[in-house]
Amino acid sequence: MTLWGKRDDMVVHEREPFNAEPPRRALAGSPITTLDSFYSRNHGPVPQVDAATWRLEVDGLVRRPLSLSLDDLRDRFEHHEVTATLQCAGNRRAGLMEVRDIPGEDPWGPCATSTARWTGVRLADVLAEAALLPDAAHIAFAAPDVSQIADPPQPYGGSIPAGKALSGEVLLAWAMNGRPLPRIHGAPLRAVVPGWIGARSVKWLQRVTAQREPSENYFQAVAYRLLPPEADPDKAGPSDGISLGPVALNCEILRPDGTGPLPPGPTEITGYAFAGDDRTVARLDVSLDDGSTWAQADLDEPRDTWAWQLWRITLDLPPGETTITARAWDCTAAVQPGCPGDLWNPKGYANNSWARLRLTCRP
Amino acid sequence: MTLWGKRDDMVVHEREPFNAEPPRRALAGSPITTLDSFYSRNHGPVPQVDAATWRLEVDGLVRRPLSLSLDDLRDRFEHHEVTATLQCAGNRRAGLMEVRDIPGEDPWGPCATSTARWTGVRLADVLAEAALLPDAAHIAFAAPDVSQIADPPQPYGGSIPAGKALSGEVLLAWAMNGRPLPRIHGAPLRAVVPGWIGARSVKWLQRVTAQREPSENYFQAVAYRLLPPEADPDKAGPSDGISLGPVALNCEILRPDGTGPLPPGPTEITGYAFAGDDRTVARLDVSLDDGSTWAQADLDEPRDTWAWQLWRITLDLPPGETTITARAWDCTAAVQPGCPGDLWNPKGYANNSWARLRLTCRP
Numbered sequence: 228m229t230l231w232g233k234r235d236d237m238v239v240h241e242r243e244p245f246n247a248e249p250p251r252r253a254l255a256g257s258p259i260t261t262l263d264s265f266y267s268r269n270h271g272p273v274p275q276v277d278a279a280t281w282r283l284e285v286d287g288l289v290r291r292p293l294s295l296s297l298d299d300l301r302d303r304f305e306h307h308e309v310t311a312t313l314q315c316a317g318n319r320r321a322g323l324m325e326v327r328d329i330p331g332e333d334p335w336g337p338c339a340t341s342t343a344r345w346t347g348v349r350l351a352d353v354l355a356e357a358a359l360l361p362d363a364a365h366i367a368f369a370a371p372d373v374s375q376i377a378d379p380p381q382p383y384g385g386s387i388p389a390g391k392a393l394s395g396e397v398l399l400a401w402a403m404n405g406r407p408l409p410r411i412h413g414a415p416l417r418a419v420v421p422g423w424i425g426a427r428s429v430k431w432l433q434r435v436t437a438q439r440e441p442s443e444n445y446f447q448a449v450a451y452r453l454l455p456p457e458a459d460p461d462k463a464g465p466s467d468g469i470s471l472g473p474v475a476l477n478c479e480i481l482r483p484d485g486t487g488p489l490p491p492g493p494t495e496i497t498g499y500a501f502a503g504d505d506r507t508v509a510r511l512d513v514s515l516d517d518g519s520t521w522a523q524a525d526l527d528e529p530r531d532t533w534a535w536q537l538w539r540i541t542l543d544l545p546p547g548e549t550t551i552t553a554r555a556w557d558c559t560a561a562v563q564p565g566c567p568g569d570l571w572n573p574k575g576y577a578n579n580s581w582a583r584l585r586l587t588c589r590p
Numbered sequence: 591m592t593l594w595g596k597r598d599d600m601v602v603h604e605r606e607p608f609n610a611e612p613p614r615r616a617l618a619g620s621p622i623t624t625l626d627s628f629y630s631r632n633h634g635p636v637p638q639v640d641a642a643t644w645r646l647e648v649d650g651l652v653r654r655p656l657s658l659s660l661d662d663l664r665d666r667f668e669h670h671e672v673t674a675t676l677q678c679a680g681n682r683r684a685g686l687m688e689v690r691d692i693p694g695e696d697p698w699g700p701c702a703t704s705t706a707r708w709t710g711v712r713l714a715d716v717l718a719e720a721a722l723l724p725d726a727a728h729i730a731f732a733a734p735d736v737s738q739i740a741d742p743p744q745p746y747g748g749s750i751p752a753g754k755a756l757s758g759e760v761l762l763a764w765a766m767n768g769r770p771l772p773r774i775h776g777a778p779l780r781a782v783v784p785g786w787i788g789a790r791s792v793k794w795l796q797r798v799t800a801q802r803e804p805s806e807n808y809f810q811a812v813a814y815r816l817l818p819p820e821a822d823p824d825k826a827g828p829s830d831g832i833s834l835g836p837v838a839l840n841c842e843i844l845r846p847d848g849t850g851p852l853p854p855g856p857t858e859i860t861g862y863a864f865a866g867d868d869r870t871v872a873r874l875d876v877s878l879d880d881g882s883t884w885a886q887a888d889l890d891e892p893r894d895t896w897a898w899q900l901w902r903i904t905l906d907l908p909p910g911e912t913t914i915t916a917r918a919w920d921c922t923a924a925v926q927p928g929c930p931g932d933l934w935n936p937k938g939y940a941n942n943s944w945a946r947l948r949l950t951c952r953p
Binding site: 453455456469471472473474475476503504509510512518521523556557558559560561562563564565566569570576577579 | 816818819832834835836837838839866867872873875881884886919920921922923924925926927928929932933939940942
C-alpha cells in the first residue's frame with residue numbers, strides 16, 4: 228500500500244495531481260473493483276474537506292436554495308445504490324500516442340476505468356426538494372480542488388444536462404463498495420454520473436447550480452472536447468469540437484497482460500467491455516489473426532445497465548509472437564472502429580478502437 | 591408516377607412484395623422526404639384495409655382491453671406530430687454484398703431511409719387508457735399482411751420493449767407529411783418507432799398486445815437479428831445473434847450521385863447523417879484520399895432528435911477517378927467503422943461503414 232491507499236503496483240502517471248491506474252491483472256475477473264485498485268484521475272491537489280462543517284449548496288434556477296450537511300442528505304432523502312463503471316475520457320490514450328505523440332497528456336493505458344457500488348441519494352430527489360425551475364437546462368457541479376492545468380487556473384467543475392441530472396441513476400454518493408468514500412475519491416460527497424465520462428462525476432462536491440447554459444468551467448467549456456486532428460488545442464476555445472459526455476462503446480483485454488512470455492496452447496483470455504451511455508454490450512469478438520477471423524467470447528449478461536460486462540474465451544495460442552485483438556458490439560449492432568489512426572485527436576480522448584495485445588509464447 | 595404512386599425513377603428491388611428505394615437525387619437536400627420518394631419495404635402483398643370497419647385491438651397485460659375505431663383514436667387522445675427518419679435494417683446492404691454475396695436478400699442501396707412528419711396519437715396514451723399492467727415488459731404489434739418469406743408463412747409482426755413504447759416519441763400514426771397515410775405506407779394506421787429499425791414501425795396495424803416476452807413473430811424472433819459471419823441463417827433460431835432495435839450511427843453521400851461524369855473543380859457534396867436511437871450527429875467528415883485526410887462538412891443542427899441531419903461541403907474534385915468518403919461522429923464521439931468487410935453478416939443488416947462514392951471527373 229503506497230500513495231492514497233492504493234496497491235503498490237499501480238501505474239502512477241503523476242504524483243500530484245495524483246493520476247494512476249491499476250495494472251491489468253488488478254481488474255481481471257472482478258465485476259467490482261476494489262478500492263485499492265480503482266483508478267484515480269485528478270486535476271489538482273487533493274483537498275482536505277472537513278465533513279463536520281461541510282455543506283452542499285444547491286442554488287441557481289431553483290425556488291428553494293438548499294444548504295445541506297451530510298446528515299441532512301442522509302436523513303432527508305431516500306438512499307440508493309447504483310453499480311456503475313467510471314471511465315476516464317483519456318482511457319487508452321497510449322494507443323493514440325503510438326500513432327502520433329500527444330504532448331502534455333498522461334499516457335493512460337487500458338485501466339483508467341473501474342467499477343464500484345456507489346451509495347448516496349439521487350440528484351433528482353435533491354433537485355426536487357430545491358424545486359427546480361423549468362428553464363434550468365443544465366446542472367453544474369463545483370468543487371474546491373484548484374487546477375493549475377486550467378487556463379486560467381481555477382477550481383474543478385463541470386455540468387450535465389438537466390435530463391441526465393433528473394434520471395434515477397445519477398447519485399450524490401458518500402460510499403463506495405459499502406465503505407465510506409475515500410478522500411482520494413471525493414469524500415465527503417461526489418457526483419456519480421453513470422455512463423458518462425469520469426470527468427462529470429465531480430469529486431469533493433460543494434455546489435450544485437441549476438442554470439440555463441452548460442458550465443463555463445475550463446473542464447467543461449475548453450477541455451474534454453474531441454477536436455479534429457488538425458486543431459491546435461492551445462488555441463481551441465469554448466464550443467470547439469465535440470463536448471464529451473456519454474461514453475462510447477469500448478473494450479480491453481485484461482488477461483493475459485503481455486508482461487511476460489506464456490506457454491503456447493489453450494489459454495483463457497479475459498477482459499472488460501463497456502457500452503457506455505445507457506447501452507449494453509451484445510457481443511464480444513476475439514481474433515488471433517488481426518481481425519481476419521473472429522471467435523465469440525462468453526460475455527456476461529448486462530445485469531447493470533451502468534456497469535461494464537466481463538468476458539472470457541479460451542483460444543489456442545501458437546508459439547511465437549501473437550497479437551490478440553478484441554472488439555465489442557452494442558445493442559444497436561454497432562461495432563467499435565478498427566484503427567486508432569482514424570481516431571487520433573489532439574487531446575487524445577475517446578480511443579475506442581479495437582483492443583490489441585501483443586504477446587510471446589515460448590514452449 | 592408508377593407503382594404505388596411512387597416516382598418513376600424509383601429503384602424497384604421487387605414488385606411484390608413491393609420493395610423500392612428512391613435514387614440519391616430524390617433525397618438530396620430535402621429534410622423531409624416527399625411521399626412519392628419515401629422508400630417502401632414490405633414482406634407480403636399490400637393489404638386493403640377498410641378504414642370504416644377497421645378497429646385497433648389493444649389487449650394482453652392490460653386491465654381494460656380496448657377496441658378503437660379511427661374516430662375513437664382521433665377523438666379520445668391528444669394529437670402529436672413527430673418528425674422521424676425511418677431506416678431499413680438492410681439499408682446499404684449492397685456495400686456488404688460487394689464483400690461477399692448475400693443470396694435471397696435485396697441489394698438495398700443508400701436510400702432505404704427517408705424522413706417524414708408523422709401525425710397520430712402517442713402509443714403511451716393509448717396504453718395508459720388500457721391501464722397497462724406492471725408485468726408488461728414488451729408491446730407487440732400485429733398486422734394482416736401475410737409473408738411467404740417467413741418460416742412458416744405468417745402475418746407480419748414485431749415488438750418493442752415497454753420502456754420504448756411508453757416514450758413520448760412512439761406514435762400510432764394516420765398521417766404523413768400532413769396528408770392521409772398512403773395505403774402503401776400502412777393506412778389506416780401504423781406504428782412509428784423513431785430511432786429504431788423500420789421493421790418495428792409496423793404498418794396496417796390491427797393489434798397492440800402487452801406481454802411479458804418479445805413477440806414470437808418470425809420477423810422479431812428469427813429475422814432482423816445480426817448473426818455472426820459464420821452462422822447459417824437457415825439454421826438460426828430465436829435468440830441467435832443480436833436482435834436489431836435502435837439504429838446505429840450512419841451516413842451517406844447523396845450528391846453527386848456517381849451516375850455520370852462531372853467537370854473537375856469546386857463541387858458541392860451533400861448527404862445525410864443519422865445517429866439513430868436517441869442520439870444526434872456531432873460531426874461529419876469528408877475525404878477525397880480514402881481517409882488519409884478529412885475536411886469537416888457543414889452539418890445541420892439536430893433540430894429533431896429523431897430525424898437525420900443533412901450536410902454539405904464544397905471540395906475541389908480532381909480530374910480522373912475519385913472516391914468520396916464520408917463518416918459521421920455521434921454525440922458520444924463515436925465514429926462509424928471504416929470497413930464493410932468487418933461488418934459483413936449473413937443477412938446483410940446494419941451496414942454502417944463509411945460511405946464511399948466513386949466518380950469520374952472529365953474536363
